[in-house]
Structures are given as structure tokens and as C-alpha cells.
Amino acid sequence: MSATATLPPAAMLLDSEEGSQYLEISMGPHHPSTHGVFRMNVVLDGETVIKLKPVFGYLHRNHEKIAENETYLGSMPYTDRLDYFCSLTNNWGYALAVEKLAGIEVPERAEYIRVITAELTRLQNHASLVGFLMQDMGASGTPLMYAFREREKILDLFEALTGARMMCNYMRFGGCRCDLPAGWLDWAKKVVASFPKFLDEFETLLVGNEIIMARTQGVGVLSRELAISAGITGPMLRASGVNYDLRKVDKYGIYDRFSFRVPLGDHGDVYDRYMMRLLEMRESLKILEQAMKDIPEGPFTDPKTKVRNFRPKPGEAYGRIEAPKGELGYYLISDGSPNPYRYRVRPPSLINLTVLEDMCLGRNVADVVITLGSVDIVLGEVDR
Amino acid sequence: MVGSGILKGLAETARNFVGSYASEERMTTVEYPEEKLPRIEASRNFPFLVFDGDDWHAGMRCVSCQICEKECPPKCIYIEKSTDKKPDAVGKLQNYPARFDIDISVCMSCQICVEVCPFDAIKMDNAFEYFATDRFGDLVLDKQKLSRSNEYYHQIHPTEAANVDAELAAARAKAAPKPAAPAAAAAAPAVAKPAAAPEVTASTANKPAANDPAKESNG
Numbered sequence A: 001m002s003a004t005a006t007l008p009p010a011a012m013l014l015d016s017e018e019g020s021q022y023l024e025i026s027m028g029p030h031h032p033s034t035h036g037v038f039r040m041n042v043v044l045d046g047e048t049v050i051k052l053k054p055v056f057g058y059l060h061r062n063h064e065k066i067a068e069n070e071t072y073l074g075s076m077p078y079t080d081r082l083d084y085f086c087s088l089t090n091n092w093g094y095a096l097a098v099e100k101l102a103g104i105e106v107p108e109r110a111e112y113i114r115v116i117t118a119e120l121t122r123l124q125n126h127a128s129l130v131g132f133l134m135q136d137m138g139a140s141g142t143p144l145m146y147a148f149r150e151r152e153k154i155l156d157l158f159e160a161l162t163g164a165r166m167m168c169n170y171m172r173f174g175g176c177r178c179d180l181p182a183g184w185l186d187w188a189k190k191v192v193a194s195f196p197k198f199l200d201e202f203e204t205l206l207v208g209n210e211i212i213m214a215r216t217q218g219v220g221v222l223s224r225e226l227a228i229s230a231g232i233t234g235p236m237l238r239a240s241g242v243n244y245d246l247r248k249v250d251k252y253g254i255y256d257r258f259s260f261r262v263p264l265g266d267h268g269d270v271y272d273r274y275m276m277r278l279l280e281m282r283e284s285l286k287i288l289e290q291a292m293k294d295i296p297e298g299p300f301t302d303p304k305t306k307v308r309n310f311r312p313k314p315g316e317a318y319g320r321i322e323a324p325k326g327e328l329g330y331y332l333i334s335d336g337s338p339n340p341y342r343y344r345v346r347p348p349s350l351i352n353l354t355v356l357e358d359m360c361l362g363r364n365v366a367d368v369v370i371t372l373g374s375v376d377i378v379l380g381e382v383d384r
Numbered sequence B: 001m002v003g004s005g006i007l008k009g010l011a012e013t014a015r016n017f018v019g020s021y022a023s024e025e026r027m028t029t030v031e032y033p034e035e036k037l038p039r040i041e042a043s044r045n046f047p048f049l050v051f052d053g054d055d056w057h058a059g060m061r062c063v064s065c066q067i068c069e070k071e072c073p074p075k076c077i078y079i080e081k082s083t084d085k086k087p088d089a090v091g092k093l094q095n096y097p098a099r100f101d102i103d104i105s106v107c108m109s110c111q112i113c114v115e116v117c118p119f120d121a122i123k124m125d126n127a128f129e130y131f132a133t134d135r136f137g138d139l140v141l142d143k144q145k146l147s148r149s150n151e152y153y154h155q156i157h158p159t160e161a162a163n164v165d166a167e168l169a170a171a172r173a174k175a176a177p178k179p180a181a182p183a184a185a186a187a188a189p190a191v192a193k194p195a196a197a198p199e200v201t202a203s204t205a206n207k208p209a210a211n212d213p214a215k216e217s218n219g
């Protein structure tokens, strides 16, 4: 087994103790199932996985070091590029950390706008995740394209609000960059109102499907204990039955004002993680409806916060939010200069990925693919 | 019954397929090069420099204060200050950029330059149909290639441009009692003559195609 320490060619044979041979294959970094440039070195005994070593860093671009050399505002567009599916929640996490650091108050309306954009982000992230998961299982195209059709509507909303579909760069310290444009809220209400129809359709399409049940139930099981001790967060943790959602625990922003439930899984398998996404979308819709009803008039940003020459007083802060993939945290140390002394991101998908081997041992390669798919990783965030 | 879930799913697919012929809602794609969706007003791509009036150089609003150069996160703006001065948008004598380059292959369209510019001189374009064959000749845009008229700005971002014009008009009114000579260059934008944007090599789309500025953006 020691031969696995060095990087092997794409496939090689290793001698086992009993005289038979193990096959070590390198899945990725350009494998279509790995959701980006991610590589797994998998050692197989026949079809069974006996060892799995994730190899990442192909998309490493020094995010944290760049941020330490940028002004506080200058890092905001870079946070878009962490989890590029969810730039608005990334923005929010970072803005929250800086607001804690500098003691900035966020006006009411801005908090509502943040909740609305974050929940829309969650909708489109989960919709595309279930689409991709189906794609990994071999349901080529159809579910994914249905999911993308819905996601497209939300991206159009983002574009009209922030100017960009994915790299939104929208939130600012103390609020948001601009107010909702005229007619945006009604348009968003329409999109949200049509979303349950898509979810119903999606559920008829797939939830009762026998092949999906056979492929996902009991596969990639993550026990409650392991999930907690490995620091897993987000839908993956809740699929293992742990009731932990930062929107309820921390009540950051104004989440204490909305009534919504936190769906919990039971078995911690791929099926539960898949259902978790579908159920969370329904809860997000509830939050969205309430937020869009209650949103007050008022300023969209704190007028006292400067855009340029922003220097928080020395200190440290950790801001965390429930991003669609889990707990997204930013840790900042300020030394009073225009750029942070230390900037650290706690990326949920990297930490959720650490239990991949435990979930895959003893299963076969096809299960590895869907287990990875159900973790919901984005390599921009894993590698930073 | 085993298989009923699959059959239900297939029925759903069939409904979507047939529905795409009947309902707008299910048929969401367009045949792109022939048919284009209206551009969303807020959308942004690369920055451009705004000028008032007909002469891109005389009307250039940028006073080369170099704030955007300093704040641009990937540092893709390069500015050299002029040694002489010319009247700016409100009629004050100011420096102008002797050189103003943006490397749009580095630019990440973040709009921070627009946010920090105190003179409303740099704005975001939303043309997206670019091609280039030469890394430096085509993708490093100089100040002439970056210049667009205020009318063009009005075409692509009507709401925002109207606000900016109102602000500038207020600033001009404040500056007016002083000698009137430089105000001539600044007074021009009131005329709604569609001045063409200067020739741009790397762009096939410096005129927005069939874009009705009055339209609500709900593509």
C-alpha cells in the first residue's frame, strides 16, 4: 500500500498481501463527474473501493493572500469567485465579518434585500445540484436542463439587480451596492410563485423513480457521530439527522423574523441528502414570500460607511452564515491599515469533502461518483 | 408496482416536451445569433470612458485623478496624467489622462472603478459580443478605444445616465457664475444628437442592437 504515496500514472497495479493485485486509478482532474478540477486516487479491489485519496489544489489561486494585499472593498469581487454558484451568499458572509469588525449597522431594507438574494441563491444552487446529481447517475440532460431552466430565471433576476449573473459583487459593508430597480420585486414575486410548480414537477419526475432509489438509498452513508466530529455543516449534516442550521442557531441578519422549518434526514445516505435539497427549497420559498411581503422602504446602505479609505480599527472578527453548502465563515484580523492583516475563509465544501473516503469505502466506483455529487462541492471554494 | 415511478417521470418529460411547442413558459431558449433577448439594463461587462459632446478628447470627463487605478482590484488600469489642463465636464480646468489603458483580459467586470470615480467619468458597457485576435493590440484598450459618448451611455443605461446628468447639471449650475468660457464644452450634451462611438477594433457591438431604451428590463 505504500506505493500510493507517490503520484501514480492514471492506472496501476499494486500487489496485495494475498498475492492478488489491486488497481489504483486516478479519477480526474478532468473527469466529467468530479464537478471541476478535482482528482481522486482510488484503490480498487475488483470493483470495491478500498482506499480513496482526494487530491485538490488544481484551482488554487491564492485567494487569502490576494485579499491580504487588497483593500477591504477590493476583496469583495474576489469572494464571488469562491463558490461561483452562490456569489451573493459569499458576499454576505464577507460583509458580515467586516461589519462585525468595524461595528457597522445595516439598515432594515438592506437586511431584507440580503435575505431575498441569499434565499434566491439557495434556490438556484440546490436546483442545479439536484440536476447535476441526476446527471451523475446517468439521467443525462433532462433533469439538469429542467433545473437550469428555473435557475436561468433567477439568474436573470440577479442580472437585473446586480449587473451580473454569477459574479454579482453586490453587497457592501453596511448594506448593498444599489437599491432594487423599479419592478424588480414584482418580477421576483412572479418567479418565486412559479417555483413550486417546478418542484412538484421535479418530484414527480424523480422522487418515486425506482432506479434512483436503488442507486441512492443506503449509499454513501455518513453517520451522525462522524458528521459532527468532522465538522460537517449544511444540508449534508442535516441529512445525517443533526438539527443545526445557522439561520436558526445564529439568527444572523434578520432570520429570527421568519417562520420556516429545518428539514432533517434520517439515514445520512445520498437519497437523504438529495431530498434535503428539495425540502430546503420549499422552506426557502416560504422565507422569500415572507421577506418580499414585509420588505420596508428606506435606505439600502449605511450612509456613514465610506467606500474608499475604509480602515477598521485593530481587532478581529469571525462572520459566518448558512451558505447553501454549509457554514461559510470569514475570519479577519485588522491592524488598522486599509487591508486586512489576516483573511481566512472557512469553505464549507472543503470541510464536507474530508469525509468522502469514509463514505465511499466498500462501495464501487459508480457509488463514489454519486456520493461526491451529493456532497455538493465547488472547486473554486475547495481550492481557493 | 415496480416501474410506476419511472413511468410517471416519463409522462412528465412528455408533458414538458409537448408543452414546449404550446407554451411560452416551457420554451425558454432563443435561436441566438438570429434572435436576441433584450439586454438587461443593469448588466455590465467592461468599463468605458464617457465623453460629452462630439469630440471624444475635448469632452472627456476623466480628470485622471487615478483613484480608479488605485482601487481596481486586479490593477488592470494604467493612467498617465497630462501636464497641461483642459476644462472638465463642469467647466473647471483639470488635468486629463495623457494615457488611459485598460487591459480587458485582466478586468473582471467588478464595477469598482465606476463606484469610486468621483467624476462619473467611467461607466460599464454591456456589449458582450467581442472577438480579438491579438492579445495586446486588441485587448489592451487605450483611451480612444475606451471612449463612448454620453448618448451611448443613455442608450444602454437610461435610468442611471439620467441621474448622472441631473447631478452634473446641478454641479454646472453651481459652477456657472464663474467665467463662462469653458462652459461651452460642457453645455453640449443637452443636444440629443446620436454621436457615433469611435471606431473600436475589438468590438462588433458598440452599438446596442435593437435596444429600446424606454423598455422595462424584464428579459
Ligand code: SF4
Pocket (backbone or CB within 6 Å): B061, B062, B063, B064, B065, B066, B067, B068, B069, B079, B116, B117, B118, B119, B120, B121, B122
Ligand atoms: S476614471 Fe474617474 S476615477 Fe479614474 S482617473 Fe478618471 S476621473 Fe479619476
Ligand code: SF4
Pocket (backbone or CB within 6 Å): B047, B071, B072, B073, B074, B075, B076, B077, B102, B106, B107, B108, B109, B110, B111, B112, B113, B114
Ligand atoms: S471593472 Fe473592476 S477590474 Fe475592471 S477596470 Fe474596473 S475596477 Fe478594474
